[in-house]
Amino acid sequence: MKPIEILVDADACPVKEEVYRVARRYGLPVKVVANAWINVPQEELIERVLVDEGFDAADDWIAERAHSRAIVITSDIPLAKRCLDAGATVIGPTGRPFTEASIGNAMASRALMEHLRAMGEITGGPKPMDKRARSTFLSALDEAVVKLRRQRPPIPPARQ
Numbered sequence: 001m002k003p004i005e006i007l008v009d010a011d012a013c014p015v016k017e018e019v020y021r022v023a024r025r026y027g028l029p030v031k032v033v034a035n036a037w038i039n040v041p042q043e044e045l046i047e048r049v050l051v052d053e054g055f056d057a058a059d060d061w062i063a064e065r066a067h068s069r070a071i072v073i074t075s076d077i078p079l080a081k082r083c084l085d086a087g088a089t090v091i092g093p094t095g096r097p098f099t100e101a102s103i104g105n106a107m108a109s110r111a112l113m114e115h116l117r118a119m120g121e122i123t124g125g126p127k128p129m130d131k132r133a134r135s136t137f138l139s140a141l142d143e144a145v146v147k148l149r150r151q152r153p154p155i156p157p158a159r160q
């Protein structure tokens with residue numbers, strides 16, 4: 001069974017400090033993935049991963065390494081879908097988990113907003129992070145870690 005790890009889509013991620021706090025508490029490795037240099041704490045558990053500057057390079061890196069014991073932090077809906085398909089736990093920076101039940105609606109909403117922007121409609125961006133949203137995110141991440149830690153490795157079949 002793979003160890004639990006946290007993969008962060010660092011592009012515009014407003015909750016990196018919260019991720020580091022939870023990772024320290026549980027001793028979990030964190031990979032902060034970006035296609036440009038980003039400052040991360042110089043700690044054994046926290047690793048900066050620089051990828052090529054190609055379109056979706058960071059997303060591809062994360063999706064290729066997502067697994068059932070990974071927690072992915074992203075607001076990128078197509079990346080969230082790819083990671084869910086790989087069995088990962090996916091949480092948005094607001095603390096909203098992406099699930100198999102919710103990803104379809106999220107993809108449809110994203111497509112609608114993209115269409116409205118293409119038509120020239122002003123759709124605005126996400127609300128700024130406040131203390132409540134950060135607290136919600138911390139709770140969701142902590143809950144995801146606890147859930148994965150409670151999972152037991154499968155018992156191998158008895159040999160005959």
